[in-house]
Amino acid sequence: MHLLHPQLYASCILAVAALPGALYAQTPALAGHWQFRTATGTTTTNGGEVDLIDTGILDITEDQGSLRATISWLDERGQLTSPRTVNGTPGPAGTVFRHGGKRISTGRDGKEVSTEVTIRWTLQAKGMVLSGERLVETDENEPKPVTGTRLTESYVPPALPAALPGTAASATARGPSTPAERARVVEMAKAAQDDPQALQQRDGAWLSAWIDAIPDLTFGASMPDDWLSTAPTPATREALRFQYLASVMAFQIEHPEQARQKGECDLAGMRGVLRAYDTLQRQDSRYRSAKLDAALAARQQGRLPAFLATLSGRNASIKATPSPSGDATARRIVALGTSDPRAMDWLDILSNRFGGRMAGSDAYTHAAQWAHRQLRQWGVQAELEEAGDMPVGFNRGPWTGKMLAPQEQPLRMATPAYSAGTRGVQQGLATLGPATLEEAQERAAQFKGKWVLIGGESGGGGRDGKTIHKPRAITRVLMEAGALGTIQAGEEPLYAASAAPATWATLPTLPDIKLAAPQYADIRQRLARGMAVTLEFDIRNWFYPGPVTYHNVVAHIPGTEKPEEIVLIGAHLDSYDGGTGAADNGGGVATMLEAMRLLAKSNARPRRTIMLVAFGAEEIGRKGSFAFAERHASELKNIVMMLNRDGRPGAIDGIAIPSAWKPVFGRVEQALQDVHPLFGFATSVNDVPRDASKAMNARAGSDDAVFSLHGVPTPKFTVLGDFDYARVHHTVLDTYESVLPFSSAQQYSAIAIALTAYEVANAPEEISRKGYYRAASPEK
Numbered sequence: 001m002h003l004l005h006p007q008l009y010a011s012c013i014l015a016v017a018a019l020p021g022a023l024y025a026q027t028p029a030l031a032g033h034w035q036f037r038t039a040t041g042t043t044t045t046n047g048g049e050v051d052l053i054d055t056g057i058l059d060i061t062e063d064q065g066s067l068r069a070t071i072s073w074l075d076e077r078g079q080l081t082s083p084r085t086v087n088g089t090p091g092p093a094g095t096v097f098r099h100g101g102k103r104i105s106t107g108r109d110g111k112e113v114s115t116e117v118t119i120r121w122t123l124q125a126k127g128m129v130l131s132g133e134r135l136v137e138t139d140e141n142e143p144k145p146v147t148g149t150r151l152t153e154s155y156v157p158p159a160l161p162a163a164l165p166g167t168a169a170s171a172t173a174r175g176p177s178t179p180a181e182r183a184r185v186v187e188m189a190k191a192a193q194d195d196p197q198a199l200q201q202r203d204g205a206w207l208s209a210w211i212d213a214i215p216d217l218t219f220g221a222s223m224p225d226d227w228l229s230t231a232p233t234p235a236t237r238e239a240l241r242f243q244y245l246a247s248v249m250a251f252q253i254e255h256p257e258q259a260r261q262k263g264e265c266d267l268a269g270m271r272g273v274l275r276a277y278d279t280l281q282r283q284d285s286r287y288r289s290a291k292l293d294a295a296l297a298a299r300q301q302g303r304l305p306a307f308l309a310t311l312s313g314r315n316a317s318i319k320a321t322p323s324p325s326g327d328a329t330a331r332r333i334v335a336l337g338t339s340d341p342r343a344m345d346w347l348d349i350l351s352n353r354f355g356g357r358m359a360g361s362d363a364y365t366h367a368a369q370w371a372h373r374q375l376r377q378w379g380v381q382a383e384l385e386e387a388g389d390m391p392v393g394f395n396r397g398p399w400t401g402k403m404l405a406p407q408e409q410p411l412r413m414a415t416p417a418y419s420a421g422t423r424g425v426q427q428g429l430a431t432l433g434p435a436t437l438e439e440a441q442e443r444a445a446q447f448k449g450k451w452v453l454i455g456g457e458s459g460g461g462g463r464d465g466k467t468i469h470k471p472r473a474i475t476r477v478l479m480e481a482g483a484l485g486t487i488q489a490g491e492e493p494l495y496a497a498s499a500a501p502a503t504w505a506t507l508p509t510l511p512d513i514k515l516a517a518p519q520y521a522d523i524r525q526r527l528a529r530g531m532a533v534t535l536e537f538d539i540r541n542w543f544y545p546g547p548v549t550y551h552n553v554v555a556h557i558p559g560t561e562k563p564e565e566i567v568l569i570g571a572h573l574d575s576y577d578g579g580t581g582a583a584d585n586g587g588g589v590a591t592m593l594e595a596m597r598l599l600a601k602s603n604a605r606p607r608r609t610i611m612l613v614a615f616g617a618e619e620i621g622r623k624g625s626f627a628f629a630e631r632h633a634s635e636l637k638n639i640v641m642m643l644n645r646d647g648r649p650g651a652i653d654g655i656a657i658p659s660a661w662k663p664v665f666g667r668v669e670q671a672l673q674d675v676h677p678l679f680g681f682a683t684s685v686n687d688v689p690r691d692a693s694k695a696m697n698a699r700a701g702s703d704d705a706v707f708s709l710h711g712v713p714t715p716k717f718t719v720l721g722d723f724d725y726a727r728v729h730h731t732v733l734d735t736y737e738s739v740l741p742f743s744s745a746q747q748y749s750a751i752a753i754a755l756t757a758y759e760v761a762n763a764p765e766e767i768s769r770k771g772y773y774r775a776a777s778p779e780k
Contacts, residue, residue, distance in 0.1 A: 192272075311721075337751035343590050387628070416514070425537075430535050562608045650749070653679050
């Protein structure tokens with residue numbers, strides 16, 4: 001899955017004084033109101049970097065022969081941020097406005113990381129047109145164009161919709177909850193237990209909006225909340241989830257000292273749900289759920305906290321179990337999957353024998369060859385299909401770092417893939433890096449043989465914020481000066497993504513070290529006090545000339561009646577290599593491989609073809625899935641659905657589908673009934689047409705998004721468990737042992753995938769795409 005690259009926002013503060021008025025002869029043309037556009041950061045889409053463009057308003061006035069500007073940004077609703085005022089200084093390329101600002105990046109769990117920067121605008125105007133550039137001096141030194149037009153009237157933000165009646169906050173302001181609101185939530189949590197559906201219909205929208213609007217109470221991601229998606233009907237799911245939300249919030253209100261204790265909040269929420277479930281069962285027997293009955297039994301036996309703990313999927317067990325399915329093949333799949341579990345064996349091989357599998361590395365090449373050979377050994381037709389190539393090959397070696405003086409201590413560090421190695425053990429003094437290009441040029445002689453501490457917070461990619469190795473101006477000065485490498489602070493656990501060179505001739509030469517933020521701050525403070533700090537690093541990274549071809553692994557179980565119709569299951573085989581790619585996405589591809597083994601060894605002969613694709617280069621722009629779509633363009637119309645696995649390890653416990661598919665997936669539910677006492681499998685119906693145009697999201701998404709763009713239905717599995725995906729995703733902690741506690745959950749997922757693929761491929765019903773996606777709007 002893709003790394004979110006930091007977006008840059010400026011918060012302006014008062015800056016420098018003006019130069020003599022005689023220099024301002026041509027500046028009054030800038031005076032006036034301007035609407036401008038400029039890049040404030042970058043993101044990665046389909047393997048290429050794209051500027052993030054923001055819009056703002058400049059109000060420039062002439063004051064006693066000098067210029068003063070107020071700068072405001074427009075948010076997504078057209079509202080102005082708070083303006084800040086800055087004075088202008090004339091220069092040869094235009095008037096310069098320089099001010100301080102902040103670089104805001106988003107870390108794990110939504111945590112914002114702020115870094116002080118210096119921003120310089122150089123602007124000029126001709127008539128109604130504004131031009132110039134915006135430069136983040138501190139750590140970019142690559143200016144971005146500024147363009148704009150003169151406004152004849154002051155900008156007036158559009159009116160916003162009125163706030164939801166009864167909420168403390170409007171759309172423009174978040175505020176703390178009021179006593180009346182808190183009392184209302186406590187009352188609705190109690191009342192809903194006696195009539196959950198009526199209360200949900202009356203107060204559901206209000207409660208959701210209220211939780212979003214207030215900052216003093218929060219509802220975080222909740223595993224029991226996910227588990228409620230298996231309730232038997234949409235109305236039941238909505239009512240019970242409302243009850244859960246209300247009960248958790250009421251618990252926080254009544255027990256503020258325990259509001260941050262997730263286990264206690266989950267328990268309070270489930271207690272409220274079970275009381276509401278009692279009510280629903282009395283109203284109509286159709287509301288009965290085997291899973292909720294199990295929770296009721298646990299409550300009656302005083303084991304509800306233990307029951308909630310087992311929902312995590314950790315250290316669960318899976319036993320040889322028969323399936324109640326009426327289909328002999330489905331019964332064989334369950335029997336083999338529960339008696340001879342192998343999903344974790346495949347993950348062991350992928351993570352611990354091959355390791356991190358960057359496209360263009362030996363680890364990826366060998367993993368693809370192994371998967372291809374293994375599928376053939378199971379009797380499955382399999383091929384390696386060329387998917388693309390990398391201009392340079394890369395193999396990561398071991399890395400170590402330590403402080404030698406003034407005291408010896410190990411350093412917690414990582415490097416992005418394709419970072420230069422250190423040419424063996426390298427020792428040298430540390431020094432503070434330059435803030436501007438001018439400072440770098442003035443101090444160039446000081447950097448020779450030094451480890452240079454640079455600014456900015458690491459987002460996992462290259463030191464210059466790039467996914468393609470392209471040194472910026474300050475970095476080039478450090479390289480030419482003979483610096484040993486750069487050191488940048490990083491949030492722990494450390495991200496380790498990639499910054500690949502475009503050619504063999506442009507290999508990186510300056511090691512790019514990401515250091516744990518507390519240790520970085522300690523070294524920086526020592527240097528600021530004038531202490532000498534000696535550091536030692538040994539980074540063994542190797543390169544080889546390309547092009548290095550990478551492949552998709554494509555396997556088939558041919559259909560017996562409709563072989564041209566395809567049920568596609570897929571997962572990406574590549575990973576980043578700071579860890580060993582176990583959760584992202586070794587666990588996903590291992591369960592897909594195990595599903596194919598179960599199908600092959602169960603002698604599955606479905607009506608339609610089942611196809612597996614292990615995609616290459618998903619992490620660097622879904623390149624493998626794009627290559628597959630291009631190579632198999634004529635087959636895309638025949639793919640009845642694409643089932644992807646890329647996300648947190650755990651037990652697949654359901655799927656969201658259109659109601660027309662309910663009979664098909666009812667057979668999956670039946671086949672998995674009682675296979676595991678808790679995991680289960682339940683379909684949820686969603687008949688709202690999806691918007692295929694929004695499938696390709698630069699911030700998230702996986703290979704299935706490529707198929708959505710071609711109109712292939714891509715229903716999503718739901719996953720039960722409390723695996724902390726944010727903590728390991730693209731970090732040095734993405735290793736086999738992080739997934740090991742979820743071994744049985746992973747095996748259960750493989751069984752669920754195999755059964756889903758088989759029942760869809762073998763369905764006597766037509767699997768229609770009709771209504772799955774919203775019709776494209778006609779072009780105007």
